[in-house]
Every structure is written in C-alpha cells, then in structure tokens.
Amino acid sequence: MGFDLTDRPIDPSRLMADAADIRAGAFVTFEGRVRAENAGRSVKALDYEAYAPLAEKEGRRIMEEAREKFPITDARCVHRTGSLALGDIAVWIAVSAGHRPAAFEACRFLIDEMKARLPIWKREHYADGATEWINCATRGPGAGQKVK
C-alpha cells in the first residue's frame, strides 16, 4: 500500500515487479497519460504542480479508504510533478486482489478520488503558445477572467 509523488519519469515495469503478489489472482493497473488534445485545443505539453505535504497525506488517506471499502491485498499510486511531454504517464495506479471485481472497482475508485481530491494542478501548453491552469481557469465562476 503506498502513495508517492515523483518528479522523475514513471517506469511501470519496475513498479509492476515491486507489486508482484502471489495472493492476488487479479492485478489491475491504470495509466493516466498526457493527451494531445483537450476541449478542442491542441496540447503540446503539461506541467503538474503539487502541494506536496498535503497531497501525500490525502493520497495515503485515499489508499486507506480503498483498503477499507474493497477486499484487496495491495494498492499503489504514483503521481508525477514537473514538466511532461505528450504520452508521458501522469499517474500510475495498481491494485492487487484475490479476484477481479474488487481489483477493477478499487482501481476505478482510486483514480476518481485522486483526481477529485489531491491538491495537484495541471497547466496545459497549447500549440498556439497559450497556457491555461485546467479547472482553475477553464470552468465555473471566476474562470476565464484576467487579473485587473
């Protein structure tokens, strides 16, 4: 069971070797990757910024909640910070369980909660040279305004 932030590229093969578990008949992984398009705009790169002390606490709390909710044997999550290129892995999640339903459900729970709750922010760099903090500046009241 573990949650980590890293400013280095995520290496799934190494992480998967660490996660090997003979109690687990099911092993589900999720990779969130940098996509070339968002909301109709061509994306060239991303930066992730984390409020690390609280992101690590909240990440560990989410892992603990998954362990309480689902019959799983292990779970890991690694989230990137820093500058990422297209195709790079932004978040990696693995869940081991005796059987597949819990592994799939816990993995889905983990990625959904991580996205909603971790104090981590994403800035997209677009083909036209513009940048935008996603959700801060792209949704809801106060979005799209410039500082006076």
Add this chain to the structure above:
Amino acid sequence: MKKTVSVRYFAILRDQRGLGEERVPTRASTASELYEELRRRHGFTLPVERLRVAINDEFESWASVIEDGDALVFIPPVAGG
C-alpha cells in the same frame, strides 16, 4: 488582533500573485476573511466558494480562526490525474 501568517500560492493563484510564498500581517480572524482581504488586494479572480483552505498542512473549514504563525494555503480547483 494583529498577527502574521505565512501564505503559499499554487497554480493560478501563484501566477496572479506573482510569487509563491509570503508573510502577511493581518487583522483577519478567519481563513475566509484573510482570503477576501488578499483577493481585494491582489485581484484574485476565483471566488472563495471555488477554493478550499489548508492550515498547517491539513484541510480546514473557511470559518477556522487563524493564529499568529499559521501557514495557510488556498487551494484552487484541482486537476490531478
């Protein structure tokens, strides 16, 4: 009562403030009063309803009373994953 707190800024707030961290002398008594004070001073675009607040590295309510030496972080809408 006058106190001094530290404030860290992330993402859009850091851009709008133009720095990542500062010490702020204030008479604000709650976290929300402090945000409103800083919002007026620096022209932050996001209303308090769209943010969360952390005090000393834990999520807290906006009504929390702030004390001298507290470390506050205003948390704009997140976008991890």
